[in-house]
Each structure stands twice: as structure tokens, then as C-alpha cells.
Amino acid sequence: MGRTPLKKVIKAKLKSNTELTELEKLREKIKYEIAEELGLKEKVDKEGWGGLTSEETGRIGGIMTKRKRTLKVPKNEEIQNIDEKN
Template sequence: MGKKKEKEIDLNNLKPEEELKYEIASELGYLDKVMTNGWKSLTAKESGRIGGLMTKRNRELKKQQTQEGKTES
């Protein structure tokens, strides 16, 4: 079996979920590492930190949208 070829990362053409992931990686200082070596180069701790922050932000966004919906009614 050969190695999978890594896809080129186009930061201008990302899904919203991916955009959030890259944004958090950038804030934590991991973006350079990801861009040069891919996501597999991150440690479990680094990946977990990104995933945790993504979950937290998604929860906050959902809560905010719920509150906005209640005030509009």
C-alpha cells in the first residue's frame, strides 16, 4: 500500500466547520505546523484542544441563535 497524497489546502474555499477549525488552529499557533505537515502532525493534546474549542464555540453560537429567536418572537 502506498501513502495517501495530501490534498492542497485552499484556505479561501473552506466549509464553515473547516473554517472554524483553521481559525482556532491559527489562534493557538498551530496553523504553520498544519500547513506544512498536515493535521496528522498535531499531538493528541493539540487536536483535543482544537476540538474542545470548536465544541465550545458551536454551543455558544447555538445558544446565541436560540436567544435571538426568542427575542424576535
């Protein structure tokens, strides 16, 4: 059986008020920054991430991937591996 995807782990931690790791916090910060840059922050605040269309979500995800690569942020799987070791 596979591992739980990082975004589900983060969502569960946010719901249960469990503190995020520094890399998880950075991932969330990048995601919100991109949503704001695309003019979607108000929609996210009002309706949540589930209120976005697949096109909007895909655009955010694509930009996140590029930005994380530029900033040399580990991939989601690598973040989970780091967290499991600590």
C-alpha cells in the first residue's frame, strides 16, 4: 500500500491544529502566494481550495512546481521522507 500524499497530510495537520514542519509551511506559503498573484486569494478565502476550478488548480500546481524547482525546495515525496526520518 502506498503512502498518503503530502497534500492530504498537510490538510489533516491543519484540521487538527498540528504544527507543520518548516518545509510544509514553505509549501503552503508558496501556494498562497501564487493564488494571490493569480487573483484567486479572495476565492480561496471564501470558498476554500475546493472552490477552485480544475484549470485554476492546475495553474497553481504548475507554477508551484516551477517555483519550487527554482528555490530548490525538495519534491513532495522527498519532504515526506525527511519528515519520517525526524
